[in-house]
Amino acid sequence: MTSDRLAATRSGQGDLAGSRLRAASRRLILDQLGGVDALAQSELARRTGLSRTTVASVISELAAEGRVQRLEGVPAGRGRPPQLLQLRPQQGVAAALDLGHSHLSIALTDLSGTILAERRAALNVGASATVAIDFATDMLTALLDELPTRQRPDDLRSIVIGVPGPIDGHTGALRSGTILPGWVGMQPADEFAARLGRPVVLDNDANLGAIGELRYGRARGIRNLLYVKVSTGIGAGMVLEGKLYRGTRGTAGEIGHVQVSEDGALCRCGSRGCLETQASAEAALGVLSAAHGRAVTMDEALEIVRAGDPGAVRLFTDMGTAIGRVVAAVSANLDPELVVVGGPLVDDPGPLLDGFTAAVHRYTQPYVSSNLKVAGGVLGERAGLLGAIAMAVQAASAD
Incomplete structure (x- = not known):
């Protein structure tokens, strides 16, 4: 190869690498601006890890594109107020769906993240995948049809769906047939896409809960987050350096199936003594129902605890302690800035959060614990839905 051809080849490779870096920088910035009201340029540089020069250059480019x-911004004392950056509202709709074990929530937003419509319905999601997917499709279609004429169903740009189970990152199938038995062998994203005629992104509900708290809740501005969801099951969403960590096959965060007792109760996963058998909502309702001689609902369980029933308060404190011990081990390995615990059973303040916080700090190494913050989530049962909104807005805005 002649020196001229070699130089040209190297130049072409450099141009390609530069264009890829530029595209990656654009995506990072659009991802951070998607789903938030506005950010200062300095904060955008901090969150993305890009230099201020790169951020300024990319922002100028995106502003020129509209x-x-x-x-x-609002002045904070003397001097000029900070200039804030915001995605310009564009024509289009993003859809977010949150499938729980017993409910379906749907929200439609514009591309700035403003909610246009939202609906929730009771649904036995685990009984039959076909029934659940058909129901969700019909509900989404009806909600789209109710939008004003300026936002029609044809404007649907992205769809993100959360499900309560681990998803195989290679096949798109649910990894556990015991969590949603009616979904065994299904690839839900493909099933939804076939019905809706559009690509669908599927993710775990705890992952989306982490994104929800990161964008709209307690963890705004945090780059290393451990989010713990306590519901029918127990799962964790992990954000490392601003990005979701899913593991090799998409099953990272399944802390509910860490064995905490070798001779404990049989778990639905087939093991004995899993954390979920001691500290999930299902476990708590079983104990309270036996104590009260009747079936106790989730709302009733919270009322009993809030009324100060000694047995219920002790039960919730012990649940928090059990979860906290497992999370302490995870925290020692991940070294997060913040641990947020959320879900329908978590009050702030409340005994479950108290037991959890004490255990995390007690069983985590002192050098980790001294800088580790623990807090209750502020989004409640909407954390997963709001995370799906943030992800859907990002996907639509990046097109």
């Missing part, structure tokens, strides 16, 4: 607009 994708980003500049706003004047």
Whole structure:
């Protein structure tokens, strides 16, 4: 190869690498602006890890394309107010669906993340995948049809769906047939896409809960987060350096199936003594129902605890302690800035959170514990739905 050809080849490779870096920088910035009201340029640089020069250059490019607009911030004392950056609202709709074990929630937003419509319905999701997917499709279609004429169903740009189970990152199938037995062998994203005629992104509900708290809740501005969801099961969503960590096959965070007792109760996964058998909502309702001689609902369980029933308070405290011990081990390995625990049974303040916080700090190494913050989630049962909204807005805005 002649020196001229070699130089040209190297130049071409450099141009390709530069264009890829530029595209990656654009995506990072659009991801951070998607689903938030507005950010200062300095905060955008901090969250993305990009230099201020790169951020300024990319923002100028996006502003020229009409994708980003500049706003004047509120003055904080003397001097000029900070300039804020915001995605310019575009024509289009993003859809977010949250499938729980016993409910379906759907929200439609514009591409700035403003909710246009939201609906929730009771649904036995685990009984039959076909029934659940058909029901969700019909509900989404009906909600789209109710939108004003300026936002029609044809404007649907992205769909993100959360499900209560681990998803194989290679096949798209649910990894556990015991969590949603009616979904065994299914590839839900493909099934939804076939019915809706559009690509669908599927993710675990704890992952989406982490994104929800990161974008709209307790963890805003945090780059290393451990989010723990306590519901029918127990799962964790992990954000490392601003990105979701899913593991090799998409099953990272299944802390509910860490064995905490060798001779404990049989778990639905087939093992004995899993954390879920001691500390999940299902376990708590079983204990309270036996104590009260009748079936106790989730709402009733919270009322009993809030009324100060000694046995219920002790039960919830012990649940928090059990979860906290497992999370302490995870925290020692991941070294997060913040641990957020959320779900329908978590009050702030409340005994479950108290037991959890004490255990995390007690059983985590002192050098980790001294800088580790623990807090209750602020989004409640909407954390997963709001995370799906943030992810759907990001996907639509990045098109």
